[in-house]
Amino acid sequence: MTVSCFKIYVACQSMLIVLVGAVPDYHIDQEGIPASRAELAKRIHFADNFTSIVTEWYLIEQEAYKVSLASSLFFAGLLIGNITFGPLSDKLGRKPVYISGSLTNLTFAVGIAVYALLGYCVREWRYLALVSNTPGIFFLLLSFMLPESPRWLYSQGKMAEAEDVLQYIALGNGKERLNLKLKPSTGALRKDESAPGILNLVKHPVLRWRTIILMYIWYACSFVYYGLTLNAGELRGNLYLNVALSGLVEVPAFPLCMFFIEKSWSGRRKTMTSFLVFAGLACIFTMVLPTNAGLLLSPTLLALCGKMMVSAAFNIVYIYTSELYPTVLRNAGLGVCSMSCRFGGILAPFVPSMKSLSPSVPFVVFGISGLSAGFLTLLLPETLNKPIAESIEDVQSPKYQVLKNEEAEQTG
Incomplete structure (x- = not known):
């Protein structure tokens, strides 16, 4: 459940620029593009049904690429996270790096719709960004309550901890306490071996x-x-x-x-x-x-x-x-x-x-x-x-x- 809710939060982050960087209808008095931003501010007229970084900083025409760049940098951050935190998850465990992977893409899709509803209710872009980002603090604190991946613990030879997590999962599913004892995997790598x-x-x-x-x-x-x-x-x-x-x-x-x-x-x-x-x-x-x-x-x-x-x-x-x-x-x-x-x-x-x-x-x-x-x-x-x-x-x-x-x- 926690991971599913987290996917909704991630969807809001991925879609943030769609509304925060949206371009409302506008027109510019007289022909041609003003040479300075101060002149542009005097001559441009945006529709007043919502605000965005475009209306705040006049990111149109030659400046429009900055909106796309902001979104691109978000995915560049994901790339850096892939390179950095992927290997860390094998060394430190799944939970400390990111809660054991994604649960399903279905909740991500629902998250997009939730973000659209937020945008409809919150028209000022700064407040929208604040509302969309605040849940991240809650999920960060909540992540410490989740157990580590039993498969990862088992692969690291931490049998007792893996057994405790499996017992925790069983009890959470309404099962009686199990008489569980894991055996070391014969196919596991020794410390002096390395995976391909x-x-x-x-x-x-x-x-x-x-x-x-x-x-x-x-x-x-x-x-x-x-x-x-x-x-x-x-x-x-x-x-x-x-x-x-x-x-x-x-x-x-x-x-x-x-x-x-x-x-x-x-x-x-x-x-x-x-x-x-x-x-x-x-x-x-x-x-x-x-x-x-x-x-x-x-x-x-x-x-x-x-x-x-x-x-x-x-x-x-x-x-x-x-x-x-x-x-x-x-x-x-x-x-x-x-x-x-x-x-x-x-x-x-x-x-x-x-x-x-x-x-x-x-x-x-x-x-x-x-x-x-x-x-x-x-x-x-x-x-x-x-x-x-x-x-x-x-x-x-x-x-x-x-x-x-x-x-x-x-x-x-």
């Missing part, structure tokens, strides 16, 4: 090829997802409704992708390919629709459909990636892909500003990214109902895979 390093991802041809493709897919998912999310403020219609819908449209994406990836006729690869391709097509088709079209054919509706599709693909890529890497390199593979994902978030805020070239340019950029990532997914193997490799040798040995498949069929 990140260089193994590029050293071996099979893993190198998978890593390159997956890095681009993660980048594209992030690029299109955050691009369409941040672009919600640029769509026609009510600003707050568009932001809320951009979050709520993700809610059906989660059960939808979970349904398809477990079917033998679709699996992981075909499902993710389909969602990415549909997301790309939805973005590209917005350029051929008139802005005054009906609701069923409006560019806004297509953009929301594209957001739902790429959100479903984003959910699948976490599962698919973890199954494509052997156990000994799974954390390294997910870490590298997660870092490439952040580069997509860094670039995404600048794409909506390309509408100055043509209103359809941002959607074409997102569409091409989605389509290319979708087709590249077809180059990866299917993992549904397939044995997961434990070592690097398992990935490289076709004979091993054949034996494993036969074993799976016999036991299944």
Whole structure:
């Protein structure tokens, strides 16, 4: 429950610039752009329904890039956090660094809608930023009440502590106290051993090829997802409704992708390919629709459909990636892909500003990214109902895979 609420807070942080940096309707007296900011302040007239950093510091025309830069720096901070706190979580534990990972993307989508409601109620941008950031103090204090990951404690040889946490979880689930005694794992690394390093991802041809493709897919998912999310403020219609819908449209994406990836006729690869391709097509088709079209054919509706599709693909890529890497390199593979994902978030805020070239340019950029990532997914193997490799040798040995498949069929 705590982690789910924390995801809502994270969603508000990710979406903060959409309302805090929103550009209201404005007009400038006389033609041309004033040479100085003081002159601009005298000649510009903003709509007075809300305030933002744009109305505060006149971030329009040549200064508009600063809004996109602020959003980009947020994702750059996430990239730094990935590089810094990922290794720390293995040394210090999951809880001290960040509460054992994310629970689900579903609460993140709800968080976007919650932020839209906050923005509707709080129109002054400073107060909105204050309200959105204050819960962070509460979650910081609350995090100390959460137990450490029992799996991490077990991997560190802290059997007694792991047993205590498992007892705590069992009692919290309404179970009776268990007579639990963990045995040391025979497959655990000794202190004088080290797990295969990140260089193994590029050293071996099979893993190198998978890593390159997956890095681009993660980048594209992030690029299109955050691009369409941040672009919600640029769509026609009510600003707050568009932001809320951009979050709520993700809610059906989660059960939808979970349904398809477990079917033998679709699996992981075909499902993710389909969602990415549909997301790309939805973005590209917005350029051929008139802005005054009906609701069923409006560019806004297509953009929301594209957001739902790429959100479903984003959910699948976490599962698919973890199954494509052997156990000994799974954390390294997910870490590298997660870092490439952040580069997509860094670039995404600048794409909506390309509408100055043509209103359809941002959607074409997102569409091409989605389509290319979708087709590249077809180059990866299917993992549904397939044995997961434990070592690097398992990935490289076709004979091993054949034996494993036969074993799976016999036991299944």
